[in-house]
Amino acid sequence: MEKVLTARHLNKYFYEPDRFQVLREVTFEVEKGEFLAVVGKSGCGKSTLLYLLSTMDTDYEGTIAINGETVTGRSQDYLSRFRNEHLGFVFQFHFLLPEFTAIRNVMLPALKLGRYSEKEVEHRAYEKLKMIGMAEHANKPAGKLSGGQQQRVAIARALINDPTIVMGDEPTGNLDKTNTQIVFDIFREIARENQQTIIAVTHDPDYAAGCDRVIEMSDGMIIGSHENKVQ
Amino acid sequence: MNLHITSQIARTHLMSKKRQTLVAMLGVTFGIAMFITMISFMQGVNQFLEDSALDASPHVRMYNEVNTQRPSLVDRLYPGDSAFNVVYHQKPKEQLARLKNGLLIARRIEREPGVLGVSPQVGTQVFYNNGPIQISGTIAGVEIEREDRLYNLRSRLKSGSIDALRSNPNGLIMGNVLARKLNVRTGDKVSIATPSGNTMILRVIGTFGFGIGTLDNTKSYANLSTVQEILQKDASYITDIHIKMVDPLQAIPFGKKLRAMYGYYTEDWATANSAILAGEKIRNVMTFVVSMTLLVVAGFGIYNIMNMNVINKIKDIAILKATGFDGRDIVLIFLLQAVFIGVVGGLLGLLIGFTLSYLLSITPFDAGDFLSIKTFPVLFEPAYYVMGILFGVVTTVLAGYFPSRKASKVDPVSILRG
DSSP, X not given: OOEEEEEEEEEEEEOSSSOEEEEEEEEEEEETTOEEEEEEOTTSSHHHHXXXXXXXXXXXXXXXXXXXXXXXXXXXXXXXXXXXXXXXXXXXXXXOOTTSXXXXXXXXXXXXXXXXXXXXXXXXXXXHHHHTTOGGGTTSBGGGSOHHHHHHHHXXXXXXXXXXXXXXXXXXXXXXXXXXXXXXXXXXXXXXXXXXXXXXXXXXXXXXXXXXXXXXXXXXXXXXXXXXXXX | OHHHHHHHHHXXXXXXXXXXXXXXXXXXXXXXXXXXXXXXXXXXXXXXXXXHHHHHSOSEEEEOOOOOOOOOHHHHHSOSSSOOOOOOSOOOOOOOOOOTTHHHHHHHHHTSTTEEEXXXXXXXXXXXXXXXXXXXXXXXXXXHHHHHHHHOHHHHEEEEXXXXXXHOTTEEEEEHHHHHHHTOOTTOEEEEEOTTSOEEEEEEEEEEOOSOHXXXXXXXXXXXXXXXXXXXXXXXOOOEEEEEESSGGGHHHHHHHHHHHHOSEEEEHHHHTHXXXXXXXXXXXXXXXXXXXXXXXXXXXXXXXXXXXXXXXXXXXXXXXXXXXXHHHHHHHHHHHHHHHHHHHHHHHHHHHHHHHHHHHTSBOOOOSSOOOSBOOOOOOHHHHHHHHHHHHHHHHHHHHHHHHHHHTOOHHHHHTO
16 A cells, blocks of 8 residues: 555654653554544644644654655745645634635635636535535535534535645544534545545544544554554 | 735635724824825925015025125235234225116116016115104115016005006005004005105005015015105115016026126025025925824834734634645735725825815915915825825835734644644
8 A cells, every 4th residue: 555644753842831742753654545543642642743744833853754755844835835735634623714605715725726727616616515515505604604514614625625635633523423423424435435545633432433543642652553444 | 826815815804804994994094194184284385485485585686785894905005914904993984785787787687588577676774654653664666567577566465556656656565564563554644764864755555465574564665766765866776686587496597697797796585585495394304204103103003903913813824824825825915904904095095185185275264464375375296195105005014014924923733723
């Protein structure tokens, strides 16, 4: 299998209030199309790890390569472009731009990438919304949608540029059971159908149980990695 | 492409916070409106003062300066450094203020190119007596038609008429403030005494007001021959030649030329009115300082609002950065908002500024005797409007730039982690 993400000897420190090592020698690889969950207790460093992988946090030791490209030590502007093209994000608190309509929110990263004309982008965004069952809410302002709906729009946004990896920080942490199931199913499907990689930090044991592989963390270290049976 | 998407985001931000946008805009609008109003008004005042001073003063005045200093005879006989002469209490020589062949000189100057008009005249200091009141002033003996061509006397008359002076050899056209002080009106008689003691009784046949205190307070016009008569001089006695040029700026070299040609002192308008010109410079500086202050205050208003805006939108900024927008895009998003506020607020400011200036220019204004205006003087000058909008945009861009830069430095991780 093709490796889409390689993390080697990641060490990360927090300096406030005291020097504190959050991550210790974290090394792992992720394969293309893998549906991966990172679990662990609060404060074990799993979110921190995710933000390192997301290229948004650049203050660490070790190296990260995504899609064969080393992202460690690159400039912020380069990383912005890289994120735009190769990474998609889903956060716990949905984080849409409330003034924009749902479809606009989905379109923004694609408009930034500029690979397609605005018309095509709109068409693609509509397709993504349709896929997650939000097509009828496309023209509502994001601020007027419910939490579950916003999270689904956020997923559509994460997928708009067909990223290699979709990262989620507790993507279902704020959702009820029905919506959790919907989000999970969408992830499951894109991992299988489009061979896109999903990496999500989660507290939810049901969610983790449904993943291809679960990485377990404690005190900044990976203490276990096991594959679930393919369902 | 980037500009397109960032401008869309900027527009959405502005539209979603209409009230806030409006408040920021009003800051600029107010600043620029006041800037326009102030500068138009101040420059209007400057222009008015300059005009009224220039209208009432000749472009070039030729006169014979009575110089009481002269070398003593001993000095003339024994000049040099080998010895020095001491002369006590040397009396001045009697010297006439007349211009020799004044009328002839006037006729010749009149034929020079670029000369609008020439008025030869006799000027002297006098006491005006009406009963027990004595007020010192000056009297100018003029050929009233020529003087009218130079100073447009007809339009300055408050009562009486110019033509009456020609039919009445003992007529007097008096400054309106002086007339009031003497408590005389058109038709009343005034007794005039010259420094050398001659007196004459003249009849006031008109009053004028230039709007300049030093003239309206002291000056009277009479016929040339009348003043020559009071002074007991002959008909060729001329003390001053007033010259108006077609182009005032030509007056300065022309004055020098006349001085070289005829050997008499000449004084041009710029020298004669140096106090007014200096005052104008000072007022200009003041206007600019106050206007800049207004615009800078407006700029700080925008800075505040943009800062608040960035803080309110910090989550959105983090999201945009996470989804691939770089620092430049973020700067652009917020800078565009500032520019929009600046341009729209500025244009609105120009409009309101123009309206205020216009209202000011039709507001009745009683300036008393010293200024001959009915409404406030306002200058409508396109350059001020260009300056206003330019400065407005520059301030808003600066005021918007710093918050935008702050926005571009937002660390998305710390925001998104919550």
